Amino acid sequence: MAILEFEKPLFEIQQKIEELKKISESSGMDVSDKIDLFEQQALEYKKELYAKLTPAQRIQIARHADRPTFLDYVKLMTTDFIELHGDREGTDDRAIIGGIAKLGNESVVIIGTQKGKTTKENLVYNFGMPQPQGYRKALRLFYHANKFNMPIVTLIDTPGAYPGMKAEETAQGTAIAENLREMAKLNVPIIAVITGEGCSGGALGLAVADRVYMLEHSYYTVISPEGCASILWRDASKADVAAEALKITSEDLLKLEIIDGIVKEPLGGAHCDYELIANNLKKTITDAINELKNYAPDKLRNDRYNKFRRMGVFCQ
Amino acid sequence: MTVKDWFEQRKKMQIARRDQDPQIDDTIGKLWVKCYNCNSQLLRKEVEENLDVCPKCNYHFRINARTRINQLFDEGTFEEMFSNITTADPLKFSDTEAYTKRISQAKAKTNMNEAVISGVGEIDGNQVAAAIMDFEFMGGSMGSVVGEKVTLIMEEALKRKIPMLAVTASGGARMQESILSLMQMAKTSCAVARLNEAGLLYITVLTEPTFGGVTASFATLGDIIIAEQDARIGFAGRRVIEQTIRQSLPADFQTANYLMKYGQIDMISSRAELKSTISKIINLHKK
Ligand SMILES: [Zn+2]
Numbered sequence: 001m002a003i004l005e006f007e008k009p010l011f012e013i014q015q016k017i018e019e020l021k022k023i024s025e026s027s028g029m030d031v032s033d034k035i036d037l038f039e040q041q042a043l044e045y046k047k048e049l050y051a052k053l054t055p056a057q058r059i060q061i062a063r064h065a066d067r068p069t070f071l072d073y074v075k076l077m078t079t080d081f082i083e084l085h086g087d088r089e090g091t092d093d094r095a096i097i098g099g100i101a102k103l104g105n106e107s108v109v110i111i112g113t114q115k116g117k118t119t120k121e122n123l124v125y126n127f128g129m130p131q132p133q134g135y136r137k138a139l140r141l142f143y144h145a146n147k148f149n150m151p152i153v154t155l156i157d158t159p160g161a162y163p164g165m166k167a168e169e170t171a172q173g174t175a176i177a178e179n180l181r182e183m184a185k186l187n188v189p190i191i192a193v194i195t196g197e198g199c200s201g202g203a204l205g206l207a208v209a210d211r212v213y214m215l216e217h218s219y220y221t222v223i224s225p226e227g228c229a230s231i232l233w234r235d236a237s238k239a240d241v242a243a244e245a246l247k248i249t250s251e252d253l254l255k256l257e258i259i260d261g262i263v264k265e266p267l268g269g270a271h272c273d274y275e276l277i278a279n280n281l282k283k284t285i286t287d288a289i290n291e292l293k294n295y296a297p298d299k300l301r302n303d304r305y306n307k308f309r310r311m312g313v314f315c316q
Numbered sequence: 317m318t319v320k321d322w323f324e325q326r327k328k329m330q331i332a333r334r335d336q337d338p339q340i341d342d343t344i345g346k347l348w349v350k351c352y353n354c355n356s357q358l359l360r361k362e363v364e365e366n367l368d369v370c371p372k373c374n375y376h377f378r379i380n381a382r383t384r385i386n387q388l389f390d391e392g393t394f395e396e397m398f399s400n401i402t403t404a405d406p407l408k409f410s411d412t413e414a415y416t417k418r419i420s421q422a423k424a425k426t427n428m429n430e431a432v433i434s435g436v437g438e439i440d441g442n443q444v445a446a447a448i449m450d451f452e453f454m455g456g457s458m459g460s461v462v463g464e465k466v467t468l469i470m471e472e473a474l475k476r477k478i479p480m481l482a483v484t485a486s487g488g489a490r491m492q493e494s495i496l497s498l499m500q501m502a503k504t505s506c507a508v509a510r511l512n513e514a515g516l517l518y519i520t521v522l523t524e525p526t527f528g529g530v531t532a533s534f535a536t537l538g539d540i541i542i543a544e545q546d547a548r549i550g551f552a553g554r555r556v557i558e559q560t561i562r563q564s565l566p567a568d569f570q571t572a573n574y575l576m577k578y579g580q581i582d583m584i585s586s587r588a589e590l591k592s593t594i595s596k597i598i599n600l601h602k603k
Binding site: 161167168177178181184185200201221222231242245253311312314316 | 410463498502532535551
């Protein structure tokens with residue numbers, strides 16, 4: 001497993017513990033008291049480390065190569081998943097995957113951006129950066145959910161919509177805009193979760209939802225800190241400063257009343273315990289569906305409108 | 317100077333010119349301006365009388381929101397609304413300069429209090445609700461105030477059951493308000509959904525330049541989308557795309573003509589014909 005820069009001291013302590021264990025085994029000396037103490041100290045250190053992560057460090061966790069992907073969550077949270085491919089206009093964008101599945105007892109349409117864990121996979125999934133056709137596929141599936149009265153779940157982990165020539169030629173902006181508008185019109189509950197990176201319009205294009213949650217160490221922002229730094233500071237190396245200024249963490253967004261809740265991650269980040277994070281996530285989504293499915297379509301649409309209507313801070 | 321030197325110098329000048337925003341240089345005195353598209357020296361008065369279009373090469377220079385309103389609405393009919401809504405600094409944002417300072421600089425420079433003017437006016441006698449953006453104010457970027465004023469005027473159109481017009485000019489979402497700016501894309505698009513459900517006509521005019529979060533929200537949601545001649549329109553910026561795909565893009569990439577070729581807009585209009593085009597469209601949709 002990849003070790004993040006800020007985790008290195010912790011990793012060194014753990015290595016020492018391993019060494020100690022080996023020595024004790026080969027020499028027959030009983031140092032289990034010492035090992036226990038060190039392990040306790042390592043755990044304390046880890047808790048401390050993770051309690052005061054900087055935004056830049058959390059971005060590293062959100063981008064961790066082993067972070068669970070959309071398909072991991074589908075596998076761990078749902079049963080009977082059937083992928084529904086294609087935008088019906090010539091493309092099956094692999095950066096956005098969607099389908100139907102059972103989540104608990106509920107049939108849902110589940111859609112998400114997909115990242116790879118290896119370079120090979122990432123070439124297939126385009127690093128989780130959708131083309132306009134991906135958003136159009138998602139829209140087609142939103143309509144499917146609306147037609148058959150199924151709740152919609154979207155899981156978002158994207159560095160942004162793909163900035164490419166063909167993407168522009170096939171109207172990336174329009175594709176995202178149409179999703180924003182059409183999601184406002186849907187009659188079924190929509191639950192969106194930022195699971196990793198939630199960058200810009202590319203993330204929002206799946207997130208005009210009745211409930212929006214973030215995984216504890218995910219981030220959600222108008223622009224990547226690198227992009228922001230290179231524009232406002234004219235220096236991409238100021239990304240850490242930009243990350244701080246942009247207020248991108250789950251706690252910040254909860255405080256700003258942009259999201260409805262935070263899904264707690266296992267100590268060390270989601271990649272440290274797939275089962276645990278999938279369970280936490282499933283519970284959050286199921287609870288939300290159970291509440292929202294009691295509401296009439298008019299109420300859902302009105303509440304959704306008012307939810308986004310309130311957002312923004314200005315003087316009057 | 318040898319012929320070779322001359323060629324070299326010419327080449328350099330051409331590159332410099334291409335990097336130059338093809339707008340107007342109005343720093344050369346009170347009476348004269350220079351067109352960066354064709355390099356002509358022009359009489360300022362002549363340009364203004366020609367709707368800020370170069371009389372020599374027909375290049376359409378950027379115009380501010382107030383000039384746009386004067387050109388589009390019947391004289392004396394436009395009434396600005398919601399101008400009491402002004403910028404806050406919710407994130408206490410500061411980059412190389414404090415956000416509050418950037419705002420006061422923009423206000424002083426443009427004599428506007430934000431990057432959009434909302435209001436209701438008449439176009440050839442038809443009442444129209446309108447949001448007119450101004451690129452001069454922090455690059456026309458959309459933060460909380462722009463999102464709120466666009467949404468409010470759409471809600472006003474709903475109340476009055478009149479057509480809605482948006483004239484966009486924006487570099488995208490305003491980074492200094494971060495996530496709050498992103499949410500304005502959702503807010504304005506939800507308001508368009510309500511216009512749709514009420515069966516009200518929504519026309520958008522995309523002007524130079526329209527990018528990012530504005531392109532990916534209310535700008536491209538018009539029932540009818542008009543691009544003004546010479547406008548550049550896109551989602552991602554040209555440089556970002558070039559860095560990503562590591563190849564250079566065609567010269568006409570993201571121009572109004574380019575978007576027309578790829579079926580993204582209904583039409584291109586010259587500035588001279590814009591008002592009559594909008595007017596005709598409104599009349600054709602009258603019940
Ligand atoms: Zn000219």
